[in-house]
Amino acid sequence: MNATVEPVIDLEQERKEILKRYRRLLRAAKPLLKDNDAKLIKKAFNTSLEAHKEMRRRSGEPYIYHPLAVAQIAVEEIGLGTTSIVAALLHDVVEDTDTTIADIDRLFGPKVARIIDGLTKISGIFEYGTSQQAENFRKMLLTLSDDVRVILVKLADRLHNMRTLDSMPRDKQLKIASETIYIYAPLAHRLGLYAIKSELEDLYLKYTDPVAYKDIARKLRETKTSRDRFISQFIRPIEDDMKNTPYPFVVKGRPKSIYSIWNKLNKQKRPFEEIYDLFAVRVILNVPLEQEKAACWRAYSIVTDHYKPNPDRLKDWISTPRANGYESLHTTVMSKAGQWVEVQIRTQRMDEIAEKGYAAHWKYKGNETQTGRGIETWISQVRDMLETASTSDKTGAIEFLDDFRSNLYSEEVFVFTPKGDLKVLQRGATALDFAFEIHTQVGARCMAAKVNSLLVPLSHVLNNGDQVEIITSNKQKPSEDWLRFVVTSKAKTKIKDLIKEDNKRYITDGRDAVAKKLKTLRVDMTNETLNQLRAYFNSKTVTDFFYRVGKAHIDVQELKKFKADKEAKENRANKLNTDLIQDGKTFTKELKRLHGERADADMLLIGEDMDRIDYTLARCCNPISGDDVFGFVTVNEGIKIHRTTCPNAVELMSNHGNRIIKAKWTSQRDLAFLAGLRITGTDRVGLVNDVTKVISNDLHINIRSITIDSRDGIFEGTLKLYVQNTQHLDDLIRKLEKVEGVVKVARFD
Numbered sequence: 001m002n003a004t005v006e007p008v009i010d011l012e013q014e015r016k017e018i019l020k021r022y023r024r025l026l027r028a029a030k031p032l033l034k035d036n037d038a039k040l041i042k043k044a045f046n047t048s049l050e051a052h053k054e055m056r057r058r059s060g061e062p063y064i065y066h067p068l069a070v071a072q073i074a075v076e077e078i079g080l081g082t083t084s085i086v087a088a089l090l091h092d093v094v095e096d097t098d099t100t101i102a103d104i105d106r107l108f109g110p111k112v113a114r115i116i117d118g119l120t121k122i123s124g125i126f127e128y129g130t131s132q133q134a135e136n137f138r139k140m141l142l143t144l145s146d147d148v149r150v151i152l153v154k155l156a157d158r159l160h161n162m163r164t165l166d167s168m169p170r171d172k173q174l175k176i177a178s179e180t181i182y183i184y185a186p187l188a189h190r191l192g193l194y195a196i197k198s199e200l201e202d203l204y205l206k207y208t209d210p211v212a213y214k215d216i217a218r219k220l221r222e223t224k225t226s227r228d229r230f231i232s233q234f235i236r237p238i239e240d241d242m243k244n245t246p247y248p249f250v251v252k253g254r255p256k257s258i259y260s261i262w263n264k265l266n267k268q269k270r271p272f273e274e275i276y277d278l279f280a281v282r283v284i285l286n287v288p289l290e291q292e293k294a295a296c297w298r299a300y301s302i303v304t305d306h307y308k309p310n311p312d313r314l315k316d317w318i319s320t321p322r323a324n325g326y327e328s329l330h331t332t333v334m335s336k337a338g339q340w341v342e343v344q345i346r347t348q349r350m351d352e353i354a355e356k357g358y359a360a361h362w363k364y365k366g367n368e369t370q371t372g373r374g375i376e377t378w379i380s381q382v383r384d385m386l387e388t389a390s391t392s393d394k395t396g397a398i399e400f401l402d403d404f405r406s407n408l409y410s411e412e413v414f415v416f417t418p419k420g421d422l423k424v425l426q427r428g429a430t431a432l433d434f435a436f437e438i439h440t441q442v443g444a445r446c447m448a449a450k451v452n453s454l455l456v457p458l459s460h461v462l463n464n465g466d467q468v469e470i471i472t473s474n475k476q477k478p479s480e481d482w483l484r485f486v487v488t489s490k491a492k493t494k495i496k497d498l499i500k501e502d503n504k505r506y507i508t509d510g511r512d513a514v515a516k517k518l519k520t521l522r523v524d525m526t527n528e529t530l531n532q533l534r535a536y537f538n539s540k541t542v543t544d545f546f547y548r549v550g551k552a553h554i555d556v557q558e559l560k561k562f563k564a565d566k567e568a569k570e571n572r573a574n575k576l577n578t579d580l581i582q583d584g585k586t587f588t589k590e591l592k593r594l595h596g597e598r599a600d601a602d603m604l605l606i607g608e609d610m611d612r613i614d615y616t617l618a619r620c621c622n623p624i625s626g627d628d629v630f631g632f633v634t635v636n637e638g639i640k641i642h643r644t645t646c647p648n649a650v651e652l653m654s655n656h657g658n659r660i661i662k663a664k665w666t667s668q669r670d671l672a673f674l675a676g677l678r679i680t681g682t683d684r685v686g687l688v689n690d691v692t693k694v695i696s697n698d699l700h701i702n703i704r705s706i707t708i709d710s711r712d713g714i715f716e717g718t719l720k721l722y723v724q725n726t727q728h729l730d731d732l733i734r735k736l737e738k739v740e741g742v743v744k745v746a747r748f749d
């Protein structure tokens with residue numbers, strides 16, 4: 001019998017490596033250190049080293065490598081100082097050991113303790129139907145309103161976790177990557193950390209769609225020489241003219257990130273070869289603060305002397321910086337080769353703020369004018385949101401997270417009060433958003449508005465430069481209708497609060513009616529039952545379900561049907577009762593029990609497990625055999641199989657990562673899956689006949705429906721057909737693309 005040999009660990013070698021990494025951290029931090037700082041960092045390092053001495057990461061490395069790497073990122077890539085370095089070194093100590101927040105406070109002071117408290121996950125059992133991930137995020141944000149460093153250290157932590165995601169199992173990779181794109185990349189964007197935001201997005205794609213990621217990376221490598229040649233020809237005349245100005249400068253071209261190119265390919269539905277703006281040209285000037293604006297416009301003038309600009313694509317973020325402090329002048333010009341090129345003009349100071357965001361603007365705070373003012377405004381908005389969002393309402397955490405997210409990527413609109421004060425709102429904001437921005441009571445009593453002296457309704461969308469006056473009335477009351485057209489979190493939160501007060505009686509009435517009906521049906525009113533009812537009647541929360549009953553939108557008599565459906569499900573013979581399973585861990589345990597000792601025992605085997613487990617293919621993405629998929633434990637509908645690229649995947653994994661299970665296809669020979677294809681091309685006689693011949697005669701595929709629309713010599717068609725797997729579908733796409741006149745064939749969900 002062969003015994004498995006444990007790898008021999010050279011502890012002395014590891015000790016040397018740990019010290020080497022620690023010294024690298026001190027070297028990076030040296031310019032920032034004051035009086036006692038080095039001693040404090042050493043104390044934090046030793047505390048962390050001792051706390052994690054027996055621990056290893058999944059990769060087998062000593063755990064201390066992680067806090068050291070997080071601290072290194074905080075210093076080098078974000079530009080943070082001693083407090084953040086200490087917090088980064090200690091960020092997992094409270095969560096993983098017996099050390100308490102009180103111990104940290106005593107040893108390192110209240111600032112470090114508060115940051116670590118914000119970074120320490122909430123433990124314990126969560127009510128079914130709530131999201132531990134959303135709760136932890138809200139806890140972290142509560143600290144953000146006091147100290148933004150909690151988020152910056154968290155971003156450094158997340159970036160290192162994403163960089164080392166290789167050693168994690170597939171389901172964890174999907175969960176962590178989805179959380180990253182759902183909340184952490186938008187946060188990095190909002191805090192102005194463009195380099196980190198781009199890397200997080202690229203790493204998300206690397207783990208969720210590795211084929212697409214590698215394909216774009218390969219094509220970028222292959223086209224690098226011709227791209228470099230094009231850039232050097234494009235920037236030569238600009239450099240020649242810039243040399244005649246008194247400003248030191250550098251002009252460089254840089255490729256767009258893999259994720260942004262992937263986004264363009266998906267949005268524009270065009271092949272890589274047809275995407276022209278794969279890079280941006282950047283002109284960076286080294287000038288004193290008081291000359292910045294004039295110097296940037298001088299450079300703009302030189303660029304547009306040589307290339308015609310697109311008048312719709314000029315963005316002046318120097319006169320009015322973005323909310324995250326970003327300043328730059330962007331224009332898109334037509335090159336001599338006939339393709340559009342984006343040119344960004346900025347100074348060294350602006351470039352550093354663009355790369356390091358929030359942390360960099362402190363460096364210039366002494367002489368700054370507007371930089372950073374926007375981000376302070378945003379943090380005070382977050383503070384408002386946190387004060388109004390009731391922290392005790394657990395089910396509200398997901399809703400809160402959605403509201404918060406909607407605030408992160410949004411562009412701004414600049415509007416003025418009647419007295420000429422500038423207000424910055426997110427793009428799409430309405431007159432009602434503006435009213436709530438002025439004051440909650442102004443919003444609550446808002447009847448209408450005057451925009452540029454013309455009377456407009458509350459739902460009027462504001463444009464840059466509008467001057468807005470709000471008209472109020474004491475008789476006005478907020479309504480649920482208002483939530484349809486406000487976009488700012490502040491307005492949404494305030495309206496919900498005002499309505500909540502009004503709705504309390506409907507919720508109480510609904511709860512009483514449900515309790516009474518369940519009693520007559522002899523069903524216990526447990527948390528589990530209420531969550532099943534919530535899911536059955538498509539309500540967001542249990543409170544929302546009670547409200548709808550109280551408002552008579554749901555008839556309590558329908559609870560009879562709920563009971564009958566539930567019993568029918570429970571009576572299905574020989575099936576694993578997925579209703580009793582509430583998370584991925586419990587389900588995986590059951591799977592292992594069913595599958596026995598096999599290597600893939602922790603996976604749902606699509607095809608084999610059909611007789612024993614209640615699962616269905618999700619309609620939102622129609623997975624077919626061969627697609628990369630995962631299972632999701634729903635509240636009331638058994639297991640749903642989704643594609644990892646499903647439009648809903650990111651949200652499911654970000655808010656309910658504990659319900660994700662591994663799944664893979666097995667023998668599916670006799671099954672046919674519904675797939676959709678969109679087909680475009682130039683019209684000709686007999687084209688439809690040729691297309692259907694390929695489908696039916698060559699590949700023997702059944703067609704469910706076909707619609708073809710022809711206009712002005714161009715045809716567009718959608719086909720729904722039954723295929724065996726992704727290979728089968730790819731063969732069909734290849735053959736259809738060879739049909740004369742067909743330009744493009746693409747799968748749709």
